[in-house]
Amino acid sequence: MKLLSIIVSAITEYIETGAKKFEMDTTTHPFTKLPDFPKIVKNSQGFQILESPKGGKKIGLTLAADSFDGVHPKSLIFIQDMLLAFFETHIGIREVLDFPLPKHTVAVGFAMQGFEVGDATGKFYPSDGNQGFTTYQKISANLQAVYFTSHRNQDISFLSGILYFPALKGRAKCFLNDRAAVHHTIGSREPYPLQDREKSHQKVNHKSYGRFCSIARKRVLVDCSGKYVRHLEYDHFWNTWKRTVCEECLVDSVLYKWEEPLTSQIASRIQQADETIAVFNRDTGCILEESPKVKDLKEFLEVNPDVNVAPEAALLAKILLGDGYEGRIGGKISEHPLEINEHPLEEMSSHGDSPTSSSSPSCSTSDKNWSHPLEEASTSDDDDYLKCSMDTEEDDEFEDATEDFEPSSSEDSDIVIVN
Structure with missing residues (x-):
């Protein structure tokens, strides 16, 4: 019976892996007012914030019962490694990641620059007290992006946090795909608060930026390392990055002009x-x-x-x-x-x-x-967008961590050009 169970589990994982990759390649999920939680998260029994005295409330864990043993251990190692890379230059937050995540962790949420984790799963709030509303977008079976829209400017939704649901034993993992999806989601976001992208850390140091493309009907990661800008996308079936030409983004790159909000x-x-x-x-x-x-x-x-x-x-x-x-x-x-x-x-x-x-x-x-x-x-320093009046020294470290969270050089070597 045990052998039969192992065989069935392997077949299920294989089928789900193919279905997950196909969905990530072909489907852009809509924004919703409520998160799409897996059943295990809905039945969770606790929520814990990994708060750092220096780093603030940046990571939240949703926990099942202490006796729950259904989470795949490699899935917890995967997300912890992601967090260590994400907060690489933020020593205050890395300190709380020195120990393994609890084995009964069923959801992990981490906040972007300018935001903090709230008091429940999927809750993220602006550090500056700005008022607005939250929406959710499913990225994969294990990933969801959380967006904040200010009441003062509802034209742009800012990425406030990311939710990762660790894979259960016998279910599809797809670590490479989820890792690439996180890279793309972070890279395609607008900085909060909104700033001139020409002076942004991401544009200056990594030759890329995020924007909403009406042709693609979604947020895109724009690569501007070459003569002409192109969308930088991930092929989840072949597990490789590719670039595609976009007329709208090309025109926007030429006509773009930063204007201070009114x-x-x-x-x-x-x-x-x-x-x-x-x-x-x-x-x-x-x-x-x-x-x-x-x-x-x-x-x-x-x-x-x-x-x-x-x-x-x-x-x-x-x-x-x-x-x-x-x-x-x-x-x-x-x-x-x-x-x-x-x-x-x-x-x-x-x-x-x-x-x-x-x-x-x-x-x-x-x-x-x-x-x-x-x-x-008083002075009139003409600071760039990373030096806004509300920033602290810790925020600057966190900015470096978020902006540096890009596809690794090894991934870039696999990039193919799609005309």
Whole structure:
């Protein structure tokens, strides 16, 4: 009976392998509002985040019962090796991958740059607090891509994370195919936040970029290493990379011109203005007589948690602050505010290095010459897209990891040209 079981399992795996490769070559699955979880994931009993103090929440594991022994061990080794390569330059995250993944792991999710793992399987959220919605796209029987679309700009969906479902014993594995699919999915994404692709790490260092192609009706990885750009695709039947000509992508490569998003343009111009913005104390309903300048608003609110932006400046504040500050904009202003003689702005001015939070609410200030340290030290560096204002040193390391996750040189040697 055991021999018969082995034979049946081998035949099943062989048939499923062929079917999986055929599906990956011929089918582009639609975007859905809900993920297409395997049955074993639906019956999972736990979720664990491999959080690093330095790296943040970048990897999430979905676990079955401790006694579950149906996952193929090679499948867990495969995804762990993928993660080690993906986070190669991110020491903080690699530290949590020093030990083997639990043998009862039935799903692994990892977040892209600018995103973090949420509190459940398939949940990924922007690190900057941007609000939007999530969609899912099946890549293979073992892979799903997760996309985030901002409410502010629904024209582009950003890859927020990837879900991998380890192969069960006796089922199709297709490691080479899934590895290539991950490479392609990551390479064909738009950077988050949206940036000029001509200055991107991927374009400059790897001569490729991602875009949506209306002819192919899907996101494509565009190779620009030659005289003319071409789609870089993977042939799952022959397990080799190939390049194909695309008229639309060729024209786009010539006519492409980066334009700053309208909201970013407006915010940038406002921040350059030497104007103040009205703020009030929530506890007293008192408008502060001396308000912070627009370019200092975010830091002022952070160090003064009892202060809100006045309702008449709500629209301006939303443009300046973006998402995540809804509770700090607007509110009820008292017609007869309390008279309190403390001065938060004056107290900020008395500290030479940085502003500090006021010890109590204030309605006025006598220091008319207050100048924020950031105003004196402000610069106008023309950073590239990897040096956006929200980035940290850890983000830069993670950017290198994501951008370097490209087809290896050994795979490139197998590339064939398809005219």
